Amino acid sequence: MNSNYDLAWLRYGGASVERSAAIQLFEGYLSNIVAAGEGSSPLFRTAVQELTEGLAKLTGKQPAVEPNAAADRFVALGTIGGAGNPLLNDSVEGAEAARLGEEGYIIRKAAREGKDYILIAGGSDKGLLYGVFHFLRLLQTAGQSPDGLNLVEAPKYQLRMVNQWDNMDGSIERGYAGQSIFYQDSKIVSDLTRVREYARLLASVGINGIAINNVNVHEVETKLITPELLPDVARVADVFREYGIRLYLSVNFAAPIELGGTSTADPLEPAVQEWWKQRTADIYRYVADFGGFLVKADSENRPGPFTYGRDHADGANMLAEALEPYGGLVLWRCFVYDCHQDWRDRKTDRARAAYDHFKPLDGRFKDNVILQIKNGPMDFQVREPVSPLFGAMKQTNQMLEFQITQEYTGQQRHVCYLIPQWKEVLEFDTLCEGEGSKVKDIVAGQVHPYKHSGITAVSSIGDDYNWTGHYLAQSNLYGYGRLLWNPELSAEEIAEEWTSMTFGVNQDVASTILDILMESWPTYESYTSPLGVGWMVVPHYHYGPDVDGYEYSKWGTYHFADRDGIGVDRTLATGTGYSHQYVGANAALYDSLESCPDELLLFFHHVPYTYVLKSGKTVIQHIYDTHFAGVEQVEKWIARWDALESKLDPQRFAHVKERLLEQLESAKHWRDVINTYFYRKSGIKDQHNRVIY
């Protein structure tokens, strides 16, 4: 494993001249930290240490840390409800404190007995840590002055997780940033320095849970829940605990057979239930605050309850029962579909699968089970509709799964800032309880009163020096955390924060990166598969174009392009009826060719190449135009990036430049393959007579 690493957005320095302006406003407060009373909790110590180190780097001076207010100006840290702390108690009202919850915090200018200070008060030590990271961010971003400073923050979502798809051989499924930082040679690594650094990055944006192994649980990984490997799992949990992050494990539903010597993994079999109870007891002996199990069952050839004639509720509830005494959760994935579909069968529709499988089970799950639902019905395509399963189950906890790792969006070789995509998902109004039943509120438990809910995502990091393969891809990990804290933040705000913390606040740098990030998702979409149809990628690898790569395959991923037209008919009258998994007006919106939005047209309808879009262009001309435009956009970015050469460190300048050049070549390849494919098939010429092969 590569043990060198970049500090990403926690560099607190390489500080440009402009940056110091923000800090100067607070300068008088930053030499002294008053950390009273509660200092014995590891989380409290982490908060103090992060603030101390952050301020030292930002100001160039080591701040003094004292238990009591000696100086006239200082930063005061404290936890509400901790040992009586007058610096807090005088400044925070009881009602206000109650609203914060454990994870919230207050940052405000306060005064007491002639002292003038910045108060960071957490609802718990964890909230305090989040407050510290917020304060450090604040010093690097906006021109916020101490005067009138009064922030009261609490996270929108209860569960704010990442899923590592790391395998114990050190590989990472769908990883594009090197090898695992957790595993090597089928062992958990002994040196957890990078794991700790990863915990810092996650905590700094509010992540509070992590599943540390791939949802496809192979032979060695199956043993993570056994005393053979639990001591190592506990070491990892210890590191994350200091940053307020709970550890989860992905489990193999067939583990009782593979490890326990039972002849079955039937969830209704008492011996199997007992086996899981024993394993769970083992786990909690080693990791007292263990989060729970993440489960991919009966999906893509993974074992599951179907083998025994049981359903997903039976399977999930068995695990939930084992975890219940300890407060653990079951995160049960809904990515269940027939991955041995016959492409000749046009009735089966993979898009329908999650809803068809799970909706009928509403009410059957225990309340410590949460269904983990991918944002779309297919699989993290650059464009797909929002999964109709969100909100469709009133009595079943739900959480949303995004993919930070850019499996289908350029694999961290192309820039693709995903926050705008995720915001569209969160803002989607399911109408499940009438207007205003947005996904963002459903998975916060605010539409149906879920006991547990939240958001998770597949992580994008590996042991590459820069963590994410592409420097600019760090923005997705950063933004993911920020969005989960507060989905009302705009994609631009998040990008600006990240850019100034990562690259400094030089205006040219900031505006160039902001533009590239904000243009990147539409650009990637423009030169890849058109109008929501998806899947025109090289099978298995998912990088680069192969229009028919998934067309005659078993994966349920088809575009049905012929010489006349293209698209999947998912309407009720003539298609698979998927459109009617949506509620009311949404169903009508998608079902009707007239009202279906252009960007999802081919997901819902099969149309001739000459069909005229709402944009006024024909489908075929849209394909040609967007594919030429996408490449031109990348060319523009390269010119803009080149202009930053003198304003960036050479290493990061050159790295991003190299990736942009690769993106350009790849975009041209995409453009030419897609345009040629459709020209050869349709025979319709480009209106502008550009080169198509």
Added chain:
Amino acid sequence: MNSNYDLAWLRYGGASVERSAAIQLFEGYLSNIVAAGEGSSPLFRTAVQELTEGLAKLTGKQPAVEPNAAADRFVALGTIGGAGNPLLNDSVEGAEAARLGEEGYIIRKAAREGKDYILIAGGSDKGLLYGVFHFLRLLQTAGQSPDGLNLVEAPKYQLRMVNQWDNMDGSIERGYAGQSIFYQDSKIVSDLTRVREYARLLASVGINGIAINNVNVHEVETKLITPELLPDVARVADVFREYGIRLYLSVNFAAPIELGGTSTADPLEPAVQEWWKQRTADIYRYVADFGGFLVKADSENRPGPFTYGRDHADGANMLAEALEPYGGLVLWRCFVYDCHQDWRDRKTDRARAAYDHFKPLDGRFKDNVILQIKNGPMDFQVREPVSPLFGAMKQTNQMLEFQITQEYTGQQRHVCYLIPQWKEVLEFDTLCEGEGSKVKDIVAGQVHPYKHSGITAVSSIGDDYNWTGHYLAQSNLYGYGRLLWNPELSAEEIAEEWTSMTFGVNQDVASTILDILMESWPTYESYTSPLGVGWMVVPHYHYGPDVDGYEYSKWGTYHFADRDGIGVDRTLATGTGYSHQYVGANAALYDSLESCPDELLLFFHHVPYTYVLKSGKTVIQHIYDTHFAGVEQVEKWIARWDALESKLDPQRFAHVKERLLEQLESAKHWRDVINTYFYRKSGIKDQHNRVIY
């Protein structure tokens, strides 16, 4: 490595009742073997041993081996020109003996001093061994009686080789029959039992050379020419020597850099030349009869002389000079083409590459260099024209390379008996010296007087119990050897020999297997890519259909199908001009749309789907018809195979049945993908309204 194995065509038993009929005719001779005089050579001992064991199995009685003729009837073994042996000398004329050469033999009924015997006389001990295998075959096949028995045989080709594409990690490139029998865990295996058994199989059909490592020579394999690994190489050479097979090694052109610490591998650099001379001297110290080097240079990213601005003659001659003192050969592959081609570039034609690279070098190669040329200009497709390089170089030794391993012909999961394909290649008349300049004679050195020539092929075996993945695929290895001995044998004769030796001579079994084998190549062709266009396979794996899989790639492998037509224009007037790499009437034959044979039409011409073939069908209807017919053919085979259940051992019956069922499913997939692809593209309906998706 799997140490259990089937005896293939050397089982000499599981003898059916019918078989004994052939043996009964010779019965009186088979109890005694007279092996006079020369018995000290290992090859002679091998011959005696093979005959002894073979007869014991065939007759159920151990024959007596004696130095002198004691019995009245016996089988006499001897080597012409060995110590005076009256049993031979009285029966073989001097002129006849001279024509045999070292590898030839005589099998005849002879009589002397009241003794009546079957004489097997070899031109050398190696010829004797071949004679023994022939006699054993004879006992199992035709109803030949001893009366009038008089066979005089010598091989057509000097070099009759196989190339193992085995890697030292135990994998086999393009291997479909398990792991390597030579290597495991980056070492040569210690137990050479299976290697010896493989040597027996090869010698029994006349193979006399083997290159034991992959032409893509990776890091560990580069060291096979060093004293670190040569002792193990010598162990393998010892085994093959006892069966008359010379050992060759594939070498890495960059070995001087990788092993020798030179900064270059420039063939004109004295230090590099000296390095190779030293290594060659080392090799011959360990393996005194070492055959030589097999080289893949400047091909598919392998290093070669191009790196240093040198050409292939420079590269090959340097190695040849090192080998010359020992009589070693350089087998220099002509599989050189641009594997980073831009699919958008329609001028570059991979089919032209071998001829364009090598033809201008005629006369520049040393006489212990042999150019190794694949049968076709592309890469072992189910149908392609014969390489125009054959015969195009009068002053340069040439040999032909076939592929026994079924990379593009069903990967030993589909039956595809390749002898008919190979015979077409051998019978192709290049016209290079006027009519009658057939490939079979060119690579025998009988058209141009090559000093060295012959045929080689990529082997198909691995450590699977049955050696070849599919039992019926054993026929290709068997037939390959037989064809190299005598290319005048018909594909049917070879299939019959193999079937009766392998499955006995039950007439139902024999005729069913003969029919399946003889129908198999046309059948495989019928349901895969049509009319010579090739390449519609899943990239990299090369199993199963992917019509556009290689269409937008860097490999130079395109079909250019659009909504109107398909095919590659390789004519002189409007295409790449490849057709004019052929001589005279052949160039005209292929260049003209009117005269080009149907089966190669799309290799040479781009035509509309409505173009009418010589068969009277349109191209599109031909595609539909052949694809439906191919599947029906496989269905018929299954019915015929089922009828053999009571006549075959259960293990082989079930194995072949299972493969046939897989072939059927795969053939249906091919049929439906290809038909659907072209129906969607052309919009032209099947005349018979069969199901196309």
